Amino acid sequence: MVPLNNQCSKALPLDFASVRIEQSCNGLFLCRSFHNADDCFIYFVCNPTTKKLRKFSFSLESRLYAVNLAYDPLKSVHYKVIAIRRSVGVAREFEINIYSSKTNSWAVKVVTFTGKKPKFEAFALDHFCNGAIHWNRRANPWEPWDPWASDSVSWYFHVENECINKMAMPSWNYMAPHESAIESSRYLGESCGYLHLGVAYEPPYFHLNIFEMASNYTWFLKFRLDLETVVEAFPEIDLNSEIGNHPMNALCVIRSDKDDQVFKLVAVLDWTIAIFHDMNDKTCTKLCDLKPCSRPHRSCCDPDLDTFPVFQYFETLACV
DSSP states (O other): OOOSSSOOOOOOSSOTTTEEEEEEETTEEEEEESSOOTTEEEEEEEETTTTEEEEEEEETTSOEEEEEEEEOTTTOSOEEEEEEEEOTTOTTEEEEEEEETTTTEEEEEEEEOSSSOOOGGGGOSOEEETTEEEEOOOOOTTSOOOTTTOTTEEEEEETTTTEEEEEEOOOTTTTOOTTOOEEEEEEEEEETTEEEEEEEEESSTTEEEEEEEOTTSOEEEEEEEEOHHHHTTOTTSOTTOOTTOOSEEEEEEEEOSSOTTOEEEEEEETTTEEEEEETTTOOEEEEEEOOOOOGGGTOSSOTTSSOOOOOOOOOOOOOO
16 A cells, blocks of 8 residues: 555555455455355455455356445445346346345346447446446457447446446547557546546657546546656656556546645556656656566456556445
8 A cells, every 4th residue: 555645655454365456435445355265256345444344255157247346435334236247048138236235135137238248348447436336448449349349438337226328438549649659558547526537658658648527428638648757757667668568557546625626646657666746736756666566466357468456545434
């Protein structure tokens, strides 16, 4: 865990040799165990502050596509866990199983999608924002256009209304720097009730576009950043990486809860350094040095990618 207030980094009370964080949500973590027991997938909701957790088991034969966490302490002290499964025998039909900590029980809703059957990756890289779970998958720009696989279409699930809707995403290389060859990575995140999409390109390796989602689910360009002069202050970073080996491995946009015009950026460079960049005054601070993690821990959706998710953490006394 890397504090943003110049304190020393400290470890969370989790055994990362056996568990992986799948999602953070307002102080609670959704984790998955690497060690499945009794023919089950093991997930648990964890409060690192109180060191309490609640375990959930799913049969290995359950056709499980995704497990997500929804928790908004401004609206309720309770949380929900959403599990998406393929229905047996129906190609485009899915079961959405919803656990409520308030009732300590599960409810089942069946939804049917139009068009092609969604792939597993359609429900990856999730974030809870304004009452809905939002998904974003990394698209392959060289595949034929597919409404389920395209980077320009994703999905969100409104937890209270229990409905799934399409969510438009910026198309591949949308508003990219003119000298950029390809997109290298996309980082979807939530901060203070807003969704942000950070897009990195190569080359040049440190030109970034930060998009923000409006209330009508359209995206607009919020910031265009050139961090090359910033990272030159760290000579240990290789600025001449080959295509396919991008030196920026993680990205997180943080919006101020007091001033909606103040934005910060946390990035991990070359697996070794975490930096904190103020997008308003252009200052940059080194947060800490990092030890590279093993490849199975790097990405929750594709262990071959040279990126990994960043999870925001806030201390809370919420019960799990």
